[in-house]
Amino acid sequence: MVEPLSQEVLVNVTPQETRVAVVENGVLQEVHIERTRSRGIVGNIYKGRVSRVLPGMDAAFVDIGLERAAFLHASDVCRGRPELDPARSQPIAELLREGEELLVQVVKDPLGSKGARLTTQITVPSRYLVMVPCMGQVALSQRIEGEDERERLREVVTRLGEADGHCGYIVRTAAEGAEEAALAADMAFLRRLWAGIAERAEAARPGTLVHEDLPLALRILRDLLGDAVEKIRVDSRMTFRRMREFAERYVPELAGRLEYYPGERPVFELYGVEDELKRALERRVELKSGGYLIIDQTEAMTTIDVNTGAYVGHRNLEETIFKTNLEAAQAIARQLRLRNLGGIIIVDFIDMEVEEHRTQVLQALERALARDRARTHISEISRLGLVEMTRKRTRESLARQLCEPCPTCEGRGTVKTVETVCYEIFREIIREARQFEARSFLVLAAPQVVDRMLDEESAGVAELEAFIGREVRFQAESSYTQEQYDVVLM
Incomplete structure (x- = not known):
């Protein structure tokens, strides 16, 4: 029997940073950190200028006013322009030229030595909808499963958006069950917002910010929260007021769940979040059975090794290995969310002889990842017990946000004797x-x-x-x- 999901969201605010913790059934699952001096730029819209076209990479570098030029691949250039032929994939040299000015949106923060990743397919989100000015059609979130509800939402949004011409919309998961009046109000808000962005973009010089996304405390109300959220505790009176005003205007169903936390004991400490954060920066993750995981993050990929450790089981070796791998599958899904690990991930489960055991471990991993908002793709278990998977990465991992390479070993993890x-x-x-x-x-x-x-x-x-x-x-x-x-x- 699946345990019903109960979420609490904790918001810790200081003048230097905002931290948000998502606690599910009493266990920390996600942490989001935004520092005042280094706010993420995903979702920001810039007036850019193409600084270099790279036909060999089918991409271009675009100057948006940051330290490093941003990267724009041909597949991320909006083909909704009338002069472009949508029937074929066009090379970058036919899409862009050096010196050309264009409106772009950041889809990935600068990571390590890489610049930001861009798209010209601008998206402007609200509570229920995402406006896509160059899409020209209505799409629905895959998490909306009911066919009747999908058909209702498609019909309503298509009808309401007829006056927008080439402008398209994506219906978000939160729109499931929403009334037509709420969808119409959302659409009107997006029209006003986009009109303002387009007006500022027209007057802006290349390399300037045209539209900045919401701060983290408000963004979680718009993007991260669902029906499972029972309480949102905020330890800053000023931030609480801003969140309540935002919720009352855009997400009224969440306004009553907001709660100001005035306690002397820090809210993260009260829920054990600080201790969990410390453990999330360590290589070794202990399992309740006595087994453990070893997690190593490199530039190319993340590797996760599963070990039985002190767990000896009660029946036979195969059963011991199977139970360790099942427990590890749950822990791995949680660690990926908690540490925000993305890109290529290799999981080295302990070798299992029984085919049915391998299938069950893979299914357990898939079920555990179902609650993850980041898109994941899992392959089959190989003969060596390796699982290759990918997880969408849009921001730095927790370790790279909070840590830096050791100045003694320079990130090698070892020093000379x-x-x-x-x-x-x-x-x-x-x-x-x-x-x-x-x-x-x-x-x-x-x-x-x-x-x-x-x-x-x-x-x-x-x-x-x-x-x-x-x-x-x-x-x-x-x-x-x-x-x-x-x-x-x-």
Whole structure:
């Protein structure tokens, strides 16, 4: 029996950042973070100028006023223009030219060394609808399942939108069951909003922001919340008032669920969110059975390794492996949402001999991912127990939002041993002794390296001094990392 879904949303606000936690049935599932100095730009609309057309990549770079030029692929160029032939896929050189000005929208934030990803198919969302000015037709969310309701919504939106000409609409999941008057009000709001955007775009210079998406606290009311939400707790009185005003105007069914939290104990601490965030930055994820996951995020992909750990089961090895993999499937789905991991994901389940077990684990993973708003695609389990899957990525992962590469290992995850550093120092002294005239050498290094030189490697130091005919002295520097050293000529 499937446990009914109960959601609470926690909003923590400081002058520097806003954090939103989605808690389902008492368990943290999602975290969204928006910092004042580095707000995401997905959804923002810019007046851009094509800086370079790349026929070999079937794409173009567009200057929208950011540090790095943004990327626009030919498939993201709106073919709704009358002069373009929609019957065939046209190369980028026929769609755009260098220096051309165009209106673009960000669909992916800059990630790592990559610039933002753009589209010219502008979308303007509201509570029930998304206006797509160059689409010219009505589309419906796949999550609206009832055929009668789908037909009703399509007929209503098509009729209401007849006056908009080439403008199209996408009917959002939240529109299911919505009355015609609410849909008409939504459409009128979108028309006014788009008219203002078009007017500003006409007067704007290339490289300027034309329309900025809502801040996170209001965006969650528009995009993230559904009928399962029982309570939205906000710990900032000012933000609470803004959210209530927004809800009363656009999502009145949520206004009564908003609640100001005045408690002295931080709301994230009250629900255990801070501890969960710390655990979400670790490689190892413990399973209740005693098994565990190891999650490694790289530039190319994310790998997840499943291990039985301390779990020994009660019947036989195959049953132990099967139960561990089933539990891991639930945990993996949660970790993908919590850590916001996207792109290519490889899951290394423990090898299972029974075909039925492999099928059940895959089905368990699919069911667990059904609540994920990000689009996912899962392949079959290979002979090695590997599952290849993809998850749509539109913003940085939690780890990349909150962390940076270690300055000591520079993201490698390992450092050279003390012994290795000592032998590097020996080679460096010999090299410099052959190149330069010096009375002696002073080595500045980390305390643990100096301790090794004066203890285990003392015989080697004596041999080195005899070989080069000069004295070698050592000085410990507490601020040096284990791999860092300097050889000074005296």
